[in-house]
Amino acid sequence: MSVSSKEELNQLPAAPSICFECMRDSEDDSLKLLRCTTCKNEFYCSVACQRKAWKQHKHNCSLLPIKELEYPEVLDATKAQEMASEVQRVADVLYKWELASQAKRDDKDFDPAEMNENEDILNLKLQPPYDQASYTRLPSGHQTHKYRTNIMLISRFLTIQFMTPSPSRTVEAIDAVQRSFADLAMPRGADYAQVWGPKIACRPGDLSPGEYALLASIWNIMTVDEWSVGSAEPGGERQFATVEEKAFAMRFVNLGLMYNALWDVE
């Protein structure tokens, strides 16, 4: 697997031919679409369309300074271990939440918003410097902040750790994930952020609320290899030596399940 060259990383996201707001086809009209100057990942046929789209797009728009994209610094073994311990702590809380919801899921009257384990999510404080981010605006359609800010901070932290090179997480491995993000075609809809692989790999701590929300919902698909490796059956679930190991490997799956259960709760 080749590592992305700097030139590859610094290519701008490709322009489509359709305006993201009004769906006008620029090829039919031999029109040049305007690129969002901040994220460089959304395209409009006119300033009027860009203005109209901003109400939603502001939640999904994060800076892409294209000339400076580089992978984050490689962590030494000690720093990587410290970060992995913090991830383990978060993964344990997610796992405990998932076990509790699994036990109740067959109950027709079960409302995941009323689980006691949600308090652990609300009270989960990340260690510095991962506690620094705060978000006042969340993707539209989500009026209350009760679980969402913490879900987003967890999504952000897990993304940072996953995309930070270390002795156990090589640039080549990150490169592979970056490529799969770059190839990912998300359905174009009002609720989705556009994702751009190099940005997620190179600026994992600087994404928008919409991007972290999207990652929380799709990380389990992107990283499924992490936990299915070693399974006896193709596509089967891997056997884990310890509960902690399982919690760690399933962290993105459990985040995705929690996201689906709690994100839309009013």
Ligand SMILES: [Zn+2]
């Ligand atoms: Zn338009």
Ligand SMILES: [Zn+2]
């Ligand atoms: Zn933008």
